[in-house]
Amino acid sequence: MSDKDNFFKRVYKVVKLVPYGKVTSYGAIAKFLGAARSARMVGWAMNASHGLDDVPAHRVVNRVGLLSGKHHFDGINLMQQLLESEGVEIEDNKVVDFQEHFWDPMENIDEEKREDY
DNA sequence: TACGTGACAAGAG
DNA sequence: TCTCTTGCCACGT
16 A cells, blocks of 8 residues: 555645644654655655645644745745634744644554555 | 755764 | 754655
8 A cells, every 4th residue: 555655645645644633743644654854855755745636735844833835835834824814823833722723643553554655 | 976054853972 | 952964865957
């Protein structure tokens, strides 16, 4: 399964699982995919996800909750607006109460399903 | 074919 | 505690 799908597609699968009103980090996704030190690749995957309507890239932020990818959205505030519409407060390009909104794939995707990634 | 780039994270000093 | 350096690897030129 994962052999056929490239790293990007695996990233997309995880991002799609992020629930409404929640956010996760590049590192968390990278770690989940077994490439903890390849968080940069997750960023690349997000960059390549433009045009893919079903990939909620706005729910992916860096480890401190910073919206480091906002400039890659059509509008500078689009990412913020999308998150706020989901109930996630943003202040200074940063997620307020990041810990409260953080969704960790390592803890929310059961092991059996992980093998599918 | 080869090299530089990149929306990050973690460890070392 | 803060800053710098290294690791990672697919994609574009």
